Amino acid sequence: MDLDIDTVRVARTREDCVLLPGEAFLGGGTYLYSEPVPAGVTGLVDLTGMGWEPWSVDGAGLRVAGTCTLEQLVSGPGALGAHTGGPYRALGLVAPCVSALTLSAKVARMATVGGNLALGLPAGSMVGLFAALDAVAVIWTRGVSTSGGGSRVVAVADLVTGAGAVDLAPGEVLREVRVPSAMLAQRTVFRRASLSSTGRTAAMVTGRAGGQGPTITVTASVSAPLSLRARDHAAVDRWIDRLDSTGAWFEDVHGSRDWRAAMTRQLAHEALDELAGT
Ligand SMILES: Cc1cc2nc3c(=O)[nH]c(=O)nc-3n(C[C@H](O)[C@H](O)[C@H](O)COP(=O)(O)OP(=O)(O)OC[C@H]3O[C@@H](n4cnc5c(N)ncnc54)[C@H](O)[C@@H]3O)c2cc1C
Structure with missing residues (x-):
């Protein structure tokens, strides 16, 4: 992989994260190094040098660093979620959501959660994973001082605003x-469709049960995540009908609008059935 840039700086402190003109952040580089250099980018600032703990879990819930690799996400939180019915059963969503990315093991070893979310691609399954778990993203704002600088919090469901567009x-x-923490023991569900078994995800439905009823989240078939508190199948149909009438469906080589709409409807009904335990 060869990128035509002038500098790579390894960030070790928050002050190092203040970008100079022409610089962009580097996570695992699996996107940046597989595409032409973004316009105007002459240097990269490697966030993996920050040494953040990839993930941790305590009484407040689960924290996943922006630099946590997809491999670390699966072997850590994903493994916690592998025990059906345990206190972390919602994390059973991790492994299928990582598998929903069309990444080889080699790429998953480098690709980061932060890079996937920051790209905001419709097939960015970290969006569907964390939106379904009602997660928030903690964002360091630009222009920090040595005393710590600012940060803001945005719901992951609101972070992606369109295909490749993010609130960053x-x-x-x-x-x-x-x-x-309240999310971690919830029952969750995962459904996915693509044109071929190894193809890019074209429709993804993630969801969780909950005290106030099931919530399902749709990604990949729409430009930005959409969620519904799905009381029953009629509510799902009304919601999908509304998306049909507003032309909400995303289209690219990985699936037409009509097909994605039909698949999303089917997957949403299946998800609701599973969450209802039928
Ligand atoms: C074979 C292959 C298949 C792929 N399949 C998919 C797929 O199915 N779905 C999908 O969504 N993607 C896919 N990708 C793209 C990419 O690999 C993933 O989205 C990956 O998760 C990106 O993470 P990264 O750490 O490598 O990002 P990088 O390449 O390092 O960075 C991507 C972007 O995010 C920014 N960035 C990175 N980290 C941060 C941060 N912490 N804060 C702010 N900005 C940040 C960078 O500046 C850059 O703009 C694929 C790539 C390859 C090579």
Whole structure:
């Protein structure tokens, strides 16, 4: 992989994360090094040098660093969620959501959660994972001082605003994602469709049970995540009908609008059935 840039700086402190003109952040580099250099970018600032703990869990919930690799996410929180019915059963969503990315093991070893969220691609399954778990993203705002600087919090469901568009101002760092503890023991569901078994995800439905009823989240078939508190199948149909009438469906080589709409409807009904235990 060869990128035509002038500098790579390894960030070790928060002050190092203040971008100079022409600089962009580097996570695992699996996107940046597989595409032409973004316009105007002449240097990279490697966030993996910050040495953040990839993930941790305590009474407040789960925290996942922006630099946590997809491999670390699966072997850590994903493994916690592998025990059906345990206190972390919601994390059973981790492994299928990582598998929903069309990444080889080699790429998953490098690709980061922060890079996936910051790209905001419709097939960015970290969005569907963390939106379904009602997670928030902690964002370091630009222009920090030595005393710590600012940060803001945005719901992951609101972070992606369109295909490849995110609520991240230039120079802002996606520091971590936080999943509230109340979510960790919830039952969750995962459904996915793509044109071929190894193809890019074209429709993804993630969801969770909950005291106030099931919530399902749709990604990949729409430009930005959409969630519904799904009381029953009629509510799902009304919601999908509304998306049909507003032309909400995303289209690219990985699936037409009509097909994605039909698949999303089917997957949403299946998800609701599973959450209802039928
Ligand atoms: C074969 C292959 C298949 C792929 N399949 C998919 C797929 O199915 N779905 C999908 O969504 N992507 C896919 N990708 C793209 C990419 O690999 C993933 O989205 C990956 O998760 C990006 O993470 P990264 O750490 O490598 O990001 P990088 O390449 O390092 O960075 C990506 C972007 O995010 C910014 N960034 C990185 N970290 C942060 C941070 N913490 N804060 C702020 N900005 C940050 C960078 O400046 C850059 O703009 C694929 C890539 C390859 C090579």
